[in-house]
Amino acid sequence: MAEPKLLGGVEAGGTKFLCGVANEDGVVLDQVRIPTTTPAATLSAASAFFAKAQARHGALAALSIGSFGPLSLRATAPDYGSITSTPKVGWSQIDLLGHFAQTLDVPMALDTDVNCAAVGELLFGSGRGLDTFCYVTVGTGIGVGLLVGGVPHGGANHPEAGHIRLPRALGDQAFDGICPFHGDCLEGLASGPAIRARWGMPAEELPPEHPAWGVIAEYIAGLCASLTYIVRPDRIIIGGGVMQPIDMHARVRTALHKQLGGYDSSIAELDMDAYVAAPTAGDSAGLTGALAIAHRLVTRQWPMHWAIGAQQNSVSTLSKVS
Structure with a gap:
């Protein structure tokens, strides 16, 4: 009988690392949440988790x-x-891969957190059944994951669409932006820290009627217009903390429809309610996507059979390393 194929996944975020071990059916057997502090402390805790998990469940x-x-x-x-x-x-x-290679002699893959989240959406969320779509997160930073032909796109390296420059929103010309590399790129204008720097409070404290939301929607729609013209995806999925207000997706759809200007009948006829969507794969989509990529390393195919079992056993309760 063949040995079970155990899979390791890491969602490495700026606030926390989520680490998990799953079996080949996508059932998470062990998991941990590690605060992102220094590289030495964070990565050591992640390695310790995988050492203990392998002692419990196998290699x-x-x-x-x-x-x-x-x-x-x-x-x-x-x-x-x-x-x-x-x-x-x-x-x-x-060196992330180099660190884990010191203790794990197994095939490894590294990709962006947004590409992993996009894979999670492909399996369980708003990307199901789609060939080409974009996953956008708007929070501490702005990132864009891109699946083309059902697989993450990298090219020479990964996309950095959060750092494109866009026309300034009406009335927003005086703000210099906060990106340490570009100043007023998209991330420097529309990320969570940019909102705090410009309006003096975090996004979650801004009232629904605050003019900030119209400005931010204009910038996110500008990103969506660029993605539409360059990639022509089947859908653009937008998540992240800045998108939490209940009407933000509607605001972006309205601004995007206006910015596209009726150009090209295949674009002009888009159903905006379906084209600009919220993510639906849950908070663990990034870790689930990482585990799915590990599965693909072993089997050369996506684990489409996870579609029922894995989501029910995904990372919903996490032990925490402090």
């Missing part, structure tokens, strides 16, 4: 990591597998 067959970035994903690059010039203090030039 891993593969490990996949979905991380905040930017990342070096070209295999021939000298810093392949590393976080590069990130705004996250203390985390630039951290």
Whole structure:
């Protein structure tokens, strides 16, 4: 009888690392939430988790990591597998794959957190049945994951659409933006920290009638217009803390329809309610996507059979390493 194929996954975020071990049917057997502090402390805690999980459940067959970035994903690059010039203090030039390779001799994959979340949406959420779609997160940063032909797209490296420049929203010309690299790129204008810097309070404290929401919707719609013209996806899924107000997706749809201007009948006829969607795969979509990529490393195919069991056994309750 063949040995069970145990899979390891990491969702490496700027606030927390979610680590999990699942069986080949997508059932999570062990999991932990680790606060993102220093690289040494955070990565050591993650390695300790996988050591204990393997002692309980057996050896891993593969490990996949979905991380905040930017990342070096070209295999021939000298810093392949590393976080590069990130705004996250203390985390630039951290070799993620190299760290885990010190203790795990298994196939490994590294991709962006947004690409992993997109895979989670492909399996369980708003991306089901779609060939090509974008996953956008608007929170502490702005990231875009892209699935083309049902697989994450990387090209020479991963997309960084959160750092494009867009026309300034009406009445917003005076704000310089907060991106340490570009100033008034999209992330520098429309991320959660940009909202706090411009209006003096976090997004979750702004009242629904605050003019900030119209400005932010205009910028996110500008990103969606660019993605529409460049990628022509089947859908754009937008999540993240800044999108939490109940009418934000409607605001973005209205602004996007106006910005597209009726150009090209196939675009003009888009059903905006279906085209711009909220994520529905749940808070653990990123870790689920990482585990699915680990499954693909072993089997060369997506675990479409997880569609019932895995979501019910996904990361809903987490032990915590403090």
